[in-house]
Amino acid sequence: MNGIDYLVYTFLGISVTFNMLGSIALHRFPDVYTRLHGATKSTTFGTIFAVFAVMAHAFYRLHVTGDPKYLQMSLHSLVALVALLLTNPTGAHAIAKAAYLTGYKPKKAVVDSYESRIAGHVKAEPEEGEVKP
Amino acid sequence: MMSDPFFYAALLTAIAGLITMLRMLIGPTVPDRVVGLDTLNTIVVALMILLGAAYDRTIYIDIAIVYAILSYIGTLIIAKYLQGGLS
Numbered sequence: 001m002n003g004i005d006y007l008v009y010t011f012l013g014i015s016v017t018f019n020m021l022g023s024i025a026l027h028r029f030p031d032v033y034t035r036l037h038g039a040t041k042s043t044t045f046g047t048i049f050a051v052f053a054v055m056a057h058a059f060y061r062l063h064v065t066g067d068p069k070y071l072q073m074s075l076h077s078l079v080a081l082v083a084l085l086l087t088n089p090t091g092a093h094a095i096a097k098a099a100y101l102t103g104y105k106p107k108k109a110v111v112d113s114y115e116s117r118i119a120g121h122v123k124a125e126p127e128e129g130e131v132k133p
Numbered sequence: 134m135m136s137d138p139f140f141y142a143a144l145l146t147a148i149a150g151l152i153t154m155l156r157m158l159i160g161p162t163v164p165d166r167v168v169g170l171d172t173l174n175t176i177v178v179a180l181m182i183l184l185g186a187a188y189d190r191t192i193y194i195d196i197a198i199v200y201a202i203l204s205y206i207g208t209l210i211i212a213k214y215l216q217g218g219l220s
Contacts, residue, residue: 012142016149019176023149026156026172032164039153039168043175050142050179054186054194057139073191077182080198084178087205091171094212099164101216 004060011053018046031107032099040092044084051081139187143180150176167211174204 025038058074061067100114150173157169178201185193213219 009138012138015179016142016145019146019149019179020152022172023152023156023176026153026169032162032168035156035165036168036171039172040175043172043179047175047179047182050146050182053139053142054182057186069189069191073186073189073194076191076194076198077185080178080182080194080201083198083201084175087201088171088175091205091208091212094209095164095167095171098167098212098216102164104162104164 004056007056008053008060011049011056015046015049015053018042018049022046032104033096033106036092036096036099040088044088047084048081051077139183143183143187146176146180146183150180163215167208167215170211171208174200174208178204 019042022039022042025042026035029035029038054077055074058070058077062070062074105115106112153169153173153176157166157173160166160169178197181193181197181200185191185197
């Protein structure tokens with residue numbers, strides 16, 4: 001056991017904890033939007049730390065053995081992390097917009113700005129046309 | 134053995150994927166199931182990266198890159214289908 005082992009254990013612990021919290025959040029929240037909030041953020045954060053653990057392991061093996069296979073493993077896991085970070089928030093945004101436009105309103109919501117924005121955007125133009133002349 | 138902690142992390146991540154699959158099975162509405170699918174895609178990408186480090190195979194991590202991009206396209210197409218067209 002040296003310092004790299006403890007670093008890898010710490011990163012793997014954070015990764016597993018946040019992935020597990022993200023999957024439990026799907027069962028603990030009452031609504032589509034709150035479930036999306038809990039699950040997407042937690043699993044993205046957990047996957048970031050899984051990639052960090054793999055990169056620390058691969059750089060340590062590269063330092064010990066000098067095999068270029070480990071450099072390839074580290075860089076490809078970084079490319080996977082970049083692809084996940086670009087695509088995951090966009091998919092969550094598309095799901096939330098689709099769920100709202102399908103007709104599922106947020107439960108227990110006090111203020112719904114998006115509804116008033118849609119209603120204002122649809123209704124404002126004829127009212128202005130009526131008022132002006 | 135250096136590769137042992139990656140196997141345990143992969144096992145716990147697979148259990149998290151099973152809990153997510155339970156929400157996909159019992160989800161009362163259709164967007165709930167889509168949220169479960171999106172979460173399961175992220176967890177499977179993490180699982181592929183951890184197993185690629187555990188078995189010392191770089192090709193698993195390449196498959197994780199392709200799976201991340203293709204699952205994003207799948208989620209986006211399901212969302213556009215749910216909201217009723219490209220609008």
